Amino acid sequence: MARPFEVAVSDAQLDCLQQKLATVTFPDELDDADWEMGVPLKEMRRLATYWRDGFNWRQKERELNENLTQFIVPITVSGFGELDIHCLHHTSPNANAIPLLFIHGWPGSFLEATKLIPLLTCGNENRPAFNVVAPSLPNFGFSSAVKKGFGLVQYAEAMHAVMSALGYHEYVIQGGDWGSIIARVMAIRYPNHTKAVHLNFLPVTPSLLWNPLALLRSILTVPFSAKERAHLMVTKDYLTQGDAYKRQQETRPQTLGYALHDSPVALLAWIYDKLHSWTDNYAWTDDEILTWVSLYYFSTAGPAASIWIYYEAARNDSSLSSSGMSTTDVLAKPTPGNVKLAVAHFKREVIKLPTSWTGLAGVVVRAREYDCGGHFAAWEVPKLLASDLRSFLGKDGQAFKVVPGKNGY
DSSP states (O other): OOEEOOOOOOHHHHHHHHHHHHTOOOOOOOTTOTTTTSSOHHHHHHHHHHHHHTOOHHHHHHHHHHHOOEEEEEEEETTTEEEEEEEEEEOOSOTTOEEEEEEOOTTOOGGGGGGTHHHHHOOBTTBOOEEEEEEOOTTSTTSOOOOTTOOHHHHHHHHHHHHHHTTOSSEEEEEOTHHHHHHHHHHHHOTTTEEEEEESOOOOOOGGGGOHHHHHHHHHHSOOOHHHHHHHHHHHHIIIIIOHHHHHHHHOHHHHHHHHHHOHHHHHHHHHHHHHHTSSSOOOOHHHHHHHHHHHHTOSSOGGGGGHHHHHHHOOOSOTTTTOOOHHHHHHSOOOTTSEEEEEEOTBOSOOOOGGGGGGGSOEEEEEEOSSOBTTHHHHSHHHHHHHHHHHHSTTSTTTTOBTTBOOO
């Protein structure tokens, strides 16, 4: 049975953080390096100093506990026994509210859902209402730690188990980053429960996509439109200049993990690099940045555990018919036809594809492009994302009444 939860970081953890920040040393930086080599030294000095001398975690902790309805949901995952999953669960006063599972990715967290919750739980005759469930994935936030072998199928099983434990046997999903991949696994494995999926990140696997040279040749020779070429150039730039972190995390996570676990400044730089480069000129405040990073630093499993998902998802040790699915398996396999897909394409997403490729993911009944927003759409442009969700699942939407008895009005 789900039990109430409040964030409560120990004084010992805070003291340890202070000690590490008090003794930090910084490397040199080339003159005028700005962002082309990574996070600039002046940014790191400012943030580390503020984290040590000005940032008030206890205040943030109080705000989280006062503003969010949090639970620990005990579940069981095959081969891994019982896990405690931390989640937000905000219900609407509307009895017909649609159950919505929000799945975060890396370097995100349940925090991303907090701007969406007030927009989605309050419906009326013109827009549907939702009961929002936003878990911390295993190895993230305040959910249990899991060890080697916990892959995409197990993440999907865990998320489905959370919804079942909360009494939602039919539901819809919203996801970006790893949330989008896990949502697609859930649609494949639980098609009678996953009724619709709304994504703001949609990679697929034409063989050329993960080969930058083949992709460039395709851009130059295939008769794509100017817009489609521009989208593919964004993807090529990411694959050639922006995905080194991914290769490290999916091949040598333990080596990187020592720095992320031991050094709060290393963790800050590793995450802040993505917060800056994957957003559409979003004006991050220092408090926002440090709250995001602190949730990793104080997580139950520790910050190094969060990157293991990359290693496990890159493995292909078992067939689709048994207990394993690699990322390649998921991206190459369309979701079942009875699960409706919607895609919201935001301006600064890191992977952008020709519209004609979206059908490779499954039955995409709605696709919209927006001229703002980036990878963290729920945080950057929550009103746009909420509006797209409501349009997809509302009265005139492509997935109206997809959950029997739950029309959102």
